[in-house]
Amino acid sequence: MTNLQDNSTSITPTPVIDLDNAQLSFGEKAKRVDVLKGINLCIDAGETVGVLGASGAGKTSLLMVMAGLENVTGGTIALADYDITNMPEDALAALRRDKVGIVFQAFRLIASMTALQNVSIPLELAGNSDATARASAALESVGLGHRLHHLPDQMSGGEQQRVAIARAIAPNPRILLADEPTGNLDSTTGEKVIKTLFESAANAGAALVLVTHDAGLAARCSRIIQIEDGKLAADSKQKAAG
Ligand SMILES: Nc1ncnc2c1ncn2[C@@H]1O[C@H](COP(=O)(O)OP(=O)(O)O)[C@@H](O)[C@H]1O
Numbered sequence: 314m315t316n317l318q319d320n321s322t323s324i325t326p327t328p329v330i331d332l333d334n335a336q337l338s339f340g341e342k343a344k345r346v347d348v349l350k351g352i353n354l355c356i357d358a359g360e361t362v363g364v365l366g367a368s369g370a371g372k373t374s375l376l377m378v379m380a381g382l383e384n385v386t387g388g389t390i391a392l393a394d395y396d397i398t399n400m401p402e403d404a405l406a407a408l409r410r411d412k413v414g415i416v417f418q419a420f421r422l423i424a425s426m427t428a429l430q431n432v433s434i435p436l437e438l439a440g441n442s443d444a445t446a447r448a449s450a451a452l453e454s455v456g457l458g459h460r461l462h463h464l465p466d467q468m469s470g471g472e473q474q475r476v477a478i479a480r481a482i483a484p485n486p487r488i489l490l491a492d493e494p495t496g497n498l499d500s501t502t503g504e505k506v507i508k509t510l511f512e513s514a515a516n517a518g519a520a521l522v523l524v525t526h527d528a529g530l531a532a533r534c535s536r537i538i539q540i541e542d543g544k545l546a547a548d549s550k551q552k553a554a555g
């Protein structure tokens with residue numbers, strides 16, 4: 314594998330996501346839909362990966378597999394040195410909580426909880442003693458310091474998106490996954506959110522996997538992959554523009 318890392322460091326990159334012939338199918342027999350058709354992909358800590366592909370190509374499914382939220386139906390997957398291919402759900406849930414931050418396409422905030430609670434409760438459950446302070450800091454970093462006590466339905470779509478991003482970055486995960494995170498944002502807010510995502514990933518030495526329709530945004534990643542009809546159609550490393 315080519316190593317295009319900054320030559321000021323000579324640290325050997327460690328893979329944090331490793332898919333080997335990963336497949337995902339839904340349904341049985343005649344109704345079977347093959348969504349991921351044998352993906353080979355190894356992503357190192359510190360990489361930023363832009364994922365491009367037409368609607369329905371399998372980008373969200375790939376992210377769900379990388380998050381350990383869908384089990385591969387063929388091949389293997391390892392996250393942060395753990396083979397999760399057949400991992401029991403409770404172990405997988407703990408791994409996910411500690412290592413993976415995910416920004417879903419449809420935010421998935423808890424409607425009865427304030428912005429602050431949406432971010433702090435998962436931290437508390439993970440045993441963080443400074444959950445509230447960390448959650449506030451994460452919300453401030455996405456420009457929501459003035460919305461801590463608002464409920465999701467008291468916020469705009471863009472603000473809800475930013476709460477979802479704060480929730481994902483607050484635990485400093487090794488793996489940060491984002492599914493079209495700027496889809497609902499105006500360009501100024503979108504730029505701010507993207508900067509926050511890149512900075513959080515860099516600060517945590519995490520891998521960032523960013524699904525986007527925006528080729529310009531993908532071009533700012535250190536690597537671009539293209540998904541076509543459930544397959545990896547292109548994979549290129551580039552000098553990151555940041
Ligand atoms: N739970 C599911 N059951 C059946 N088909 C699914 C399921 N989830 C996704 N698919 C199908 O998988 C394909 C890829 O979907 P998705 O990963 O959401 O694509 P993308 O994010 O690239 O638009 C689509 O054809 C979609 O209908």
Ligand SMILES: [Mg+2]
Pocket residue numbers: 372373374418492
């Ligand atoms: Mg999608």
